[in-house]
Amino acid sequence: xxxxxxxxxxxxxxFLSLIIWACAKVPLTGRxxxxxxxxxxxxxxxxxxxxxxxxxxxIVKSGEQAEMVKRVGNKISVAxxxxxxxxxxxxxxxxxxxxxxxxxxxxxxxxCMSGGKVAFYTGIMxxxxxxxxxxxxxxxxxxxxIARHGNERVSQSLALQxxxxxxxxxxxxxxxxxxxxxxxxxxxxxGGQLGMLAFSRKHExxxxxxGLTFMAMAGYNPSEAPVFWDxxxxxxxxxxxxxxxxxxxxxxxxxDLRRLLPKAMEIYNQNKP
Ligand SMILES: [Zn+2]
Numbered sequence: 001x002x003x004x005x006x007x008x009x010x011x012x013x014x015f016l017s018l019i020i021w022a023c024a025k026v027p028l029t030g031r032x033x034x035x036x037x038x039x040x041x042x043x044x045x046x047x048x049x050x051x052x053x054x055x056x057x058x059i060v061k062s063g064e065q066a067e068m069v070k071r072v073g074n075k076i077s078v079a080x081x082x083x084x085x086x087x088x089x090x091x092x093x094x095x096x097x098x099x100x101x102x103x104x105x106x107x108x109x110x111x112c113m114s115g116g117k118v119a120f121y122t123g124i125m126x127x128x129x130x131x132x133x134x135x136x137x138x139x140x141x142x143x144x145x146i147a148r149h150g151n152e153r154v155s156q157s158l159a160l161q162x163x164x165x166x167x168x169x170x171x172x173x174x175x176x177x178x179x180x181x182x183x184x185x186x187x188x189x190x191g192g193q194l195g196m197l198a199f200s201r202k203h204e205x206x207x208x209x210x211g212l213t214f215m216a217m218a219g220y221n222p223s224e225a226p227v228f229w230d231x232x233x234x235x236x237x238x239x240x241x242x243x244x245x246x247x248x249x250x251x252x253x254x255x256d257l258r259r260l261l262p263k264a265m266e267i268y269n270q271n272k273p
Contacts, residue, residue, distance in 0.1 A: 026147045027089040028210050033152060039114060041166035042151045042184075043095040045173055046113035049184045050099070053119065058104035060122065066102040069120045072134045072220075073100030076142055077116065079217035079271075084146070092146055108235065111189045112141035114150050119190075127231050135220035136228040139211030144188070147210060149203040153187035205256060212257065212264045219271045222264035226257045 024033040060066040077098045084090050098116035105121040112118045118141060120134070128134045144150065158168055173180040184190075189199065199207070208225075216222045233250035 024148070026206065027084060027087060027092060028213060029147075029206050031206065033148065036148060036151050037155050037158070037169060038166040039092075039148060039151055040095055041169050042148075042154060043115035045154075045169060045180060045184045046115050046117055046150070046188070047097075048173065048177075049181050049188075049190070050113055050117040050119075052181060053103075053185075053190060054101065057101075057119075060102040060104055065122070065125050068131055068134055069102045069118075069138075070100045072131060072138045072218075073098065073118055073142075075218040075220075076135065076138050076214055079219075080142060080146060080214050083214075083217055092148075108232075109189065110137050110141050112145040113184070113188045113190075114145055114148070116142070116145060118142070127235070128228065129231070132215075132220050132224040133228050135215040135218065136211065136225045139213075139215035139218075139220075140207045141211075142214060143207040143210035144199060144203065147203070147206055149199050149207070150184070150187045152203070153199065154183060157183050157187065205253075208253065208257060209260055212260055213267060216264045216268035217271055219268070219273050221272070222268055223261060225264075226254050226261070229253055229257065 024036050025031070026033060081090075081093060084092050096116040098118070100118045100120075102120050102122060102125075106123040107121050108123045108127060110118070110120040110124050118138070120137070124137060125134075128137060154169065158165075158172075163169070163172070169180065172183075208229075212222045212225050215225070229250065233253075
């Protein structure tokens, strides 16, 4: 396992983290972010976690659904890249290497780690129903990565353990790879077990807003987003999907989406195929 070895690298990491602490702002929503680790560290950690997931998962390599996940992922990532470049946020994409995989797993889940590492589980595909439904989820998950929500979560976890820098995370990956991997997996909502809360409601709302815009930019009709989340909300029951665990108020989500929809529809009308 490779970690940064030279002192020069460490100095760069510390310096970068100071800059990021001072001025990180989420694209589109403009929310200020504090206590972020260098994203390059998160991308490194995510890349290791993602590879481990792929090594142990049953990946669906061909067929309509797997192709759909890749197609939607490619379209939305292209639109997101264009938007970030136009708005001066292209540094958010540093170190990104997009991957879109469908995993055979009955859990209703999908996620995107730092660096653009996306997984959809087959369990979510019937709720998505069609390509636009996949785009709702894809836009939302990619938004988590672009907004660096996982970074905020890991930064909080490290702080709770009395560790606070990217260097600490790199040391943790080296000394306690399982603990580091678990921390990263929890932060990105990997797995299907309830009880591991991934993103906060603040993060979920922000991803809803950004995701709505991202899908519209890629030419997918955003008016399908409230319809999709309504289908998700109806799952509930004894084992609510992990994706819903931080959303106790589906009515609030619907209200927010409907408020944001007119602006997203304008963007869609300029980009629809
Ligand atoms: Zn989410």
